[in-house]
Amino acid sequence: MLMLSLLGIYSTHLVLEVVNISIIAYLSVIMIGLVTVVVHHIPLGMNVWVEVIWLMSPTCIMVVLLLRAIMIQYYSDECIMIMDGITVVGNQWFWVWGLDVESIYVYLIRERASLLGDLRIVGTIQSILIPVGSTILLTCSAADVIHSFTIPVLGCKTDLVPGRSNVITLVASMSGILYGQCSEICGTLHGFMPISILSV
Ligand SMILES: [Cu+2]
Incomplete structure (x- = not known):
């Protein structure tokens, strides 16, 4: 649709x-x-x-x-080679990924739960898995205040505004765990809402 x-x-x-x-x-x-x-x-x-x-x-x-x-x-329009569509909703202070039939709630892995060698404040308790080379249509919005969805390594950044849907394409051009963070100061725990995508 x-x-x-x-x-x-x-x-x-x-x-x-x-x-x-x-x-x-x-x-x-x-x-x-x-x-x-x-x-x-x-x-x-x-x-x-x-x-x-x-x-x-x-x-x-x-x-x-x-x-x-x-x-x-x-x-460069979004209609080319879209493999899948995912919704992203920013909340204070976690992300909700909306997949076909279900949603996943993505929180930060707290420091005390981190393992030796884990990166600090960028790990999430869940990640989405996407195939390398795929193009994903992201429909982004927010539930409370403005957030910003950013994955620097993919050159992907868009604001998430309550009541609006911003649509961007995410091209998984490399494999591995791709990290990002909220890039709009959104409250006390703004610095603690990372993004991670597993690209294989
Ligand atoms: Cu935020």
């Missing part, structure tokens, strides 16, 4: 952008025609080609930039 909604949104954007480009092209042709007509009625001192180049150069630059922006938008 979410994928259908996203496809609907992006299809609408695509149509609007095609309309925009068509309008720019149409106006460019009209302007070239007008300049040509005006220039032909001026007897001396004007060069039609200079006028055309002067007019067309910025137009071409704008069209190229517009096409580049559209390509970047569509090559």
Whole structure:
């Protein structure tokens, strides 16, 4: 259902952008025609080609930039190769991962429960398991205050805002235990709500 909604949104954007480009092209042709007509009625001192180049150069630059922006938008959009969807809800001070049929509550492993060699304040009592190379669609929100879901090694960061859903893609580009933390000061125990993902 979410994928259908996203496809609907992006299809609408695509149509609007095609309309925009068509309008720019149409106006460019009209302007070239007008300049040509005006220039032909001026007897001396004007060069039609200079006028055309002067007019067309910025137009071409704008069209190229517009096409580049559209390509970047569509090559990086969330509809490509999504393997799975997971919801993440931030709470003071734990995470709730929503999988297909169940939720898991992810808390910090307290220092007194850590084992020798464990990393301090980044271990969690549960982790989710994702395949290496997979692309996960994360729908993020918060239950109380603003949190921020961050996994630096994957370049993944988004704010979790109560009442809103922020959607990002998480690409598991490497294997191992990938650590992150809440990156928005969210209360007394802000520094104690780590994230860990097991990528295999
Ligand atoms: Cu937080």
